[in-house]
Amino acid sequence: MSTTRIFVARLAGCIVFDPAGDRVGKVRDVLVVYRKNDPPRVVGLLVEIPGKRRVFVSIGRVTSIASGQIITTGLINVRRFEQRGGEVRVIAELLGRKVLFTDKPGEATIEDVAIEESAPGEWAVSQYFVRQPKASSSPFAKGATSFVTWREIREKPQGGEAQSAEQLIATYSDLKPADLANTLLDLPRDRMIEVAEELSDDRLADALEEMPEKDQVQILGQLDDDRAADVLDHMQPDDAADLIAQLPEERGEHLLELMEPEEAEDVRMLLSFAPDTAGGLMTTEPIILSADSTVAEALAMIRRADLAPALGAAVCITLPPYEPPTGRFLGMVHFQRMLRYPPHERLGSIMDQSLDPATPETSAAEVSRILASYDLVSVPVVDEKHRLVGVVTIDDVLDYLLPNDWRSHADDDGRARRTPAVRRNLRG
Incomplete structure (x- = not known):
């Protein structure tokens, strides 16, 4: 039978479907086990299903791997993945590993691993794509590459040398x-x-x-x-x-x-603030503009790719200076309101001044009540001089209100996202 060679690094992120064409999840890794006299055997895939849960899909339940997608029988055990003894993750543990050649001097780094199907439901490692160290000191030089079989290389003893992580990254x-x-x-x-x-x-x-x-x-x-x-x-x-x-x-x-x-x-x-107060929950990097700034300028600020969605939902208007603690806090302009006005409209003419900001001592319970009562995603926090010192966003409040193990209940992955710590006063 004809064989199909698949490179594992290209499988990362590929969509997994059931026989009906419904999406099951995404491939995150391929698991293999070593054998004494034969090439490493593929035992299954590590698949991320909705909810960020990682599950094991036996290679025997994979009916097709082609064109950047994987088809399964649809029968998947959704129990959280736990790596067993003897199993090796190709992407996480093999890529970047240093090896020595068995038939010639020199070393190389594994950059990819090819797997092939030898029989229905049976896959094994067929080749390794490796790169040797570059022979020139030029920054543009690259080491020679080659395809080798599992018999032609052996793992290099670590000897205290850190295993390369560049390929994995x-x-x-x-x-x-x-x-x-x-x-x-x-x-x-x-x-x-x-x-x-x-x-x-x-x-x-x-x-x-x-x-x-x-x-x-x-x-x-x-x-x-x-x-x-x-x-x-x-x-x-x-x-x-x-x-x-x-x-x-x-x-x-x-x-x-x-x-x-x-x-x-x-x-x-x-x-310096208690964790159950607005000061303990707030971020000190909101979007701050002057009243003379325009809608166009504000929309440009909230379009930044690195900006958290909750922070981009509104901009704060203050007197100068425009870094916390700012000049006097004047109000907020929500992005939906900006969309109703022409680009040249001044923010000072459309800002919302009806919301009373919180203070650093406002309790987390009161902040959550304000968010819920006024359908907000952020609440400004001002000091005793009415200067803006930060904003509390809805995700910060949720992190505080949910139990420490909320993620493990939601995903059954045994891990919980951070919750605000019990903070100490560190004096400079």
């Missing part, structure tokens, strides 16, 4: 922060730490914001202080404050000293 480049966080948490611990260390500061910050605090602390604990401070600089101030509050006080204070002064100042302010 490239595979995860298109994942959203929440998906990246879940993917990292599904990796074996050592591999998770290794990949986290290789991620860029902003990418790692985004992923940490979506993790439970115990996992945040574990990863941050593996970073040196300078790198940890850089990552904290890229996190939202409220998320950074929650994380620092979980660290030993001495290290938390040291990291605050290493952070950028403006970022550290925001975090220190948030740490």
Whole structure:
């Protein structure tokens, strides 16, 4: 029979369908087991189904892998995936692994793995796509590549050398922060730490914001202080404050000293408030504009791809300066209201002044009542001089109100998203 060669890295993110054509989920990895005298055998797929739950789909239930989609028999056990002894994840654990050639000197890095179907429902690793170290010091040079079989390579002893994570990170480049966080948490611990260390500061910050605090602390604990401070600089101030509050006080204070002064100042302010108040829940980075700004300028600000949806739902209008703590808070303009006016309309003429802002001491219960009563997604927070110091968004309130293990109840994946920490006062 003719065989079909499939490269595993290209399967990541492919849609899985049942026989009726209904979508089941997305492929996140391929699992193989090693054999003594034969190439590694594919045992199944790691599939993400709705609710971010990862489940195992036996390769025997896969009827077709072609054209970027997978067809299954439709019979899937939705129990949360747990990796068994002897199983190896190709994307998470093989890509980027250093190997030695068995028939010639030299080493290489695995960049992809090809699998082939030998019989209905039986798949095995057929080839590895590997890259040798570059022979030139030129930044544009690349190492030679080749296809090899499993007999032609053997794993290189680690000898204290960190396994490359570059190829794995490239595979995860298109994942959203929440998906990246879940993917990292599904990796074996050592591999998770290794990949986290290789991620860029902003990418790692985004992923940490979506993790439970115990996992945040574990990863941050593996970073040196300078790198940890850089990552904290890229996190939202409220998320950074929650994380620092979980660290030993001495290290938390040291990291605050290493952070950028403006970022550290925001975090220190948030740490000074009780977690069940508006001050403890707020973010200090709302969209702030002057009353003379136009609708066009405001819409341009909220279109930013890196802006959280809840923060982009409205802009705050204040007197100068326009960084918290601002000049006097004047009101808010919701994006739906902007859409009803021409681009040149001044925000000062259409802002909502009817909403009484919260203060940092306003209770979380009162903030949630305000959000519910007025159908809002954010509430401004002002100090005793009526200066804007931040906004509380609906996602922050939900994180506070829901139980610590709400995600595990919703997804049955055994993990919970962060909830506000019991904060300490860290004085500079």
